Amino acid sequence: MSRDVTTVPELWQEWTIGLNGGPKVRELEEKFGTRWRSSSAERKFFCLRKVILDYIHRIGEMQGISLEEAVLQVEAIRKQHGFNSLQRLSDFLKKQRVK
Structure with a gap:
């Protein structure tokens, strides 16, 4: 996975x-x-x-929205909290519970 990826x-x-x-x-997975993860x-x-990918799937399923819309929602969370890395977003999401 690329270390250059910075957005959801x-x-x-x-x-x-x-x-x-x-x-x-x-597909690798x-x-x-x-x-493949050596x-x-x-x-x-x-x-x-x-963690982020699983969260996308969960909120898409729970809210009955497309995965593309779920991606945009998770990106909005990243921006809202000012997370400049996906690691910080991942850490935040681990602490959250989708209800």
């Missing part, structure tokens, strides 16, 4: 269609499971990003 829409693009001709991360640093980085 960019993360979603990397997950669903890939970045700059790279693979779809979702489906095809290879954890094997180092512990890469595994930790993936897990931080996966």
Whole structure:
């Protein structure tokens, strides 16, 4: 996963269609499971990003909205709180409970 990704829409693009001709991360995960994340640093980085992706799916499901709309809502949360990194957003979302 790219360290250059800084917004939720960019993360979603990397997950669903890939970045700059790279693979779809979702497909890597489906095809290879954890094997494609070779180092512990890469595994930790993936897990931080996966918190955001899982949150997108949960609010989309719970609110009955498209995943694209959920992406925009999560990006709005990032901006609202002034998080300049996806790690800070991930840490925040871990503490939240979708009701």
